Amino acid sequence: MINLNGKFALVTGGSRGIGAAIAQALAQNGADVAFTYRNSPDKAQLVIKVIEGLGRRAFSIQADNTDPEAIARAVREAAGHLGGIDILVNSAAIGHNGKIADLDLNEYQALMDTNVRAPVLFARAVIPHLKAGGRIVSIGSGLAERVPFPGLTAYAMTKAALVAFTRGLSRELGPQGITVNIVHPGATDTDANPASGPAAEFQKGMTSLGRFGEPKEIANAVAFLASPAASLITGASVLVDAGALA
Secondary structure, X not given: OOOOOXXXXXXXXXXXXXXXXXXXXXXXXXXXXXXEEOOOHHHHHHHHXXXXXXXXXXXXXXXXXXXXXXXXXXXHXXXXXXXXXXXXXXXOOOOOOOOHHHOOHHHHHHHXXXXXXXXXXXXXXXXXHXXXXXXXXXXXXHHHOOOOOOOOHHHHXXXXXXXXXXXXXXXXXXXXXXXXXXXXXXXXXXXXXXXXXXXXXXXHHOOOOOOOEOXXXXXXXXXXXXXXXXXXXXXOEEEEOOOOOO
């Protein structure tokens, strides 16, 4: 049984998609949740209403993940509002399609800043708040393990970097009783990649189950890893991809 009663969680990119599902799943299992968003205050308010409807506290923080000062401020505000931080979930990310030969340097920098630097900076800022039993979970991608066609190289590279970050940080924080893991979603039904989109049938055909995942299915894996039930799991990459990499 997943029990997060009395835990305080910070979720980056928690106003929509997988991030919103994670924030809600953590609250459903007993945690109070702060989450960041960048450009969708209306959606952030909807997530707050859902969490408060579950009887938990919720707090949203507007923050640009490409801004180191905004990241530090977000962690300070989350810890101050909640009374501490026990769980960090690095969910915020941006995508990129296109070949390396055509890569715009500004797009590349934004991709690296959001998908790689931000999780590192959030972790650095959160670590002083974590005690034994603390959790850091990042959202990766099945593309970190295999790139099945051209045009995904830069994005896949950022998610592969998070795997190395997860493994290394698990070594650093293990002696303190803090675990660090990464969840790799496969094709998941979100606004960015809808199950009814033009590439959906191809993506479904790559899976064992023949379907897209739902954001709540990714969130359930995160909630488990954030809980005491996962106390022996650290440095791990967990695939939640309907068998796409089987």
